[in-house]
Amino acid sequence: MTYDSDALNASIKAAIAEANDDLRALSMSIHGKPELAWEEHHAHDVLTAYMEKQEGFVVERKICQLDTAWRASFGSEGPLIGFCSEMDALPGIGHACGHNLIAIAGCAAAIGVARALREHKLPGRVVLLGTPAEESGGGKCLMLERGAFDGMDACLMVHPGPRGNGAAAMTSTCRTGVTVAYSGRSAHAGGAPEKGINALDAAVQGYVNVSTLRQQLPTTTRVHGIIAGGEHWAPNAIPASSKLLYGIRAPSAKDLAPLVPRVLACFASGALATGCTYTTEGQHLYLELQQNSGLSGVFKSFSEGEWGDEGYEVPAGMTTTASTDFGNVSYHVPALHPMFLLPSASPEDFPHSSSFADAASTPSAHQAALRAAEGIAVAGLRVVVDESFRNQIRKEWEADMAASGAEEAIKQIREALPATGEPVKGGFCSCDH
Template identity: 45%
Template sequence: MGPETEDGHTTGCFGGFKLRFSRKSLATRTLSTSRSGLAPSKPSEKMLAPSQHFDFGVPSGWGLSAEQSSLDSFLPPYTTQMNASRTNGVVDSMAGKTINSVLDELEPELYQLSMDIHDHPEIAFQERYARDTLTAFMRRHKFNVTSGYLGLETAWRAEYSYGNGGKVIGINSEMDALERIGHACGHNLIAASGCGIAVALKAALETHDIPGRIILLGTPAEEGGGGKIILLQRGAYDDMDFCLMSHPGPGPLYSFDIGATTAVQTFEVEYLGKGAHAGAAPWEGINALDAAFLAYSSLSVLRQQMQPTHRSHGIVQGRDWISNVIPDNARLRWQVRAPTYDEMSILAQRVRKCFEAAALATGCSVSIDEEPPYQDLKNNPILARIFGQIVQTQYGQNVTTNGSAASTDFGNVSYYLPALHPLYTIPTEPHGGNHTPAFTKASATKEAHAASMIATRGLALTALCVLQDDALFLEMKASSVAFRSVS
């Protein structure tokens, strides 16, 4: 999440998403931007030379030392070191082959599903077309579907159970777009990917007699409103043993990042003053716009004393302003970010004092509303390692743990249960990052879909590894508790 759109109502996601992926050439083939046809993503078609090194010890990431940015440093001391054969055995099993085979068959349908969502963008809490389209898809694939889930009109839940007992896999499909610029954060890709993961896992459970339960949540309002936070508070994640999703961003193809994202707090601040004729009797007014700009100036000065990894940004808004009337109202929509929730909370307190001081100095009244904070993303280290090994060894991807300065409401989910939210790259025009019209265009390309399919395969196979390996499952659970306890 980064600079907002002009209306200022973008809380969530990956605007300004800038991963520190290697910029070296990862492939020499020419890429097209055509929307016709599909790029190959079968596991047998390696997309990088076999010599590509899977290096978790990457250069320093977002607010992390070089040591911290290595995934190995995230693992608790009691964790067994995984080798590639441990995950490859599951991937190469009959169940793993079923997942890849089903996704081969589904790929054209998932592409059309993604494009349908892309061509019908809907903003937060208004994702009715997306809800209806996605739930129809899941019903066709024999999932039990609940629309209007837990009191949210556009939220939904698709569930499938096989056998008795077993582990419970959670998956998220985001749906919302950005006002005026559409799917500039690629949620069309995320929506289709979630459906693909769920259907592929269903086939594996049925075909190979694996007990388990799959819960796919259609989560509204990531781009402002914190849909997952609301669902989390209402118990939507209580049944899950772990939860998975992925997210696109700009960069060279064949790259994934499994690092952290930042925590963010959004403020809605309103100053109320008193109108007066700006020429005849300005002394009779109380200038709310002065209060807003005084706050803005204070916030700008505060940046000098902020940590390099902290962010403070926002916009000023108003209604019925004209140049010869003292403004009696002004609003700020402001956001602060930091690598951890605790750091962000301290920064938010300092920012709040700037808002209050401006009201005191100008004589305005002020109301300060805080939206539910998005916590920093904490990818479960066991899930991250499994996924990283799968996409590197099976699909030739470059994997880093650098993280991003963006934010997501999935961070709150990652504090609650073992979770994984890898970031993958799609090609864009220069400076065409998330929350730009160029990214809207990029999220509709064959290359974006092919990258999303690799994420889909990797996450489905990661879930299968955990389903079939009780030791990994227990390590995942234990490492999530330990990982959070030292944060």
């Protein structure tokens, strides 16, 4: 099939430009009413209402047995390109990860590709997924398990960062999390301490053990956590229960697999030393991003051709110690997750800070998000209309999967820390920049 890339890209740009004001209002509506993981009811409602108004889209609400997940589909035949809109905010600081921008960027990319296919009478399908609970809960993990990403030829989304952190193909770390619950026996701390079994001591020992372990770990790993459960403690009573909440990160699943049992041994020794019993509950495993070089090349070429380095930098090969459940998507289909910078944010205004939440509401942040949306729309449309490119990125992805050697490592991690198959509220941030 022959196609005019300039004409197709012009259709994308026109569609996104026409949607500018509505998308700005949508972004500010979501930003002004931040909702935590699994509670994104307002975002779900306003985003689905918006997509229902877009020509040719069919919207499904509350998909995958998840109250705040949704799907907007365009087209009935041809290759399938997917996009994601994240929605959840952070406790206390609102949209400090800019998910209001991610949400509208997904909408913009989807309607841009749909316009190009419709105007040029080309076969192809578009799916935009509203994906809840990226920060805490692994929404995309559950949606993957329940088939939401099946059949896609590729999937793309974007994410904001502070100035200096734009990147066409920034990688992420592989991450798992664990909740450790210690159980002991209460007693009067002054009158009969010998009758108690101190669950707080168990947590303290586990915490100190991890701190001792940490100095022997590679600098590329991260093990970080807190002691929790103190709402019922009193200084004159031996605590009968306590919790540890921990995140464990490494550059890849292969690096993470041998680290997990070492950390779990730290928690076990805390129980052994104090006589407590304990349980562990794993969180969803967030795999490292497998950024597709073909997709990133198209995104980078288009973005630099349109805007150069003026307010939008896209150097390839940058790394981050943050994690995302979109990494799991990149293990399922060829994928791209570029970072775009917020022009008003300084390098100190990092995601998960109140100043970043402020930056995510600015007009310049909105324009940066739409520029990034144009980039992933152009790359996504190329997948749909160019069979040779589609085959190229598939071969690249298959080679990346083979090179990762992650299958056995993933199995080991999930056996050591099985995650619940249902949405879990609370905990702590998985993205955790």
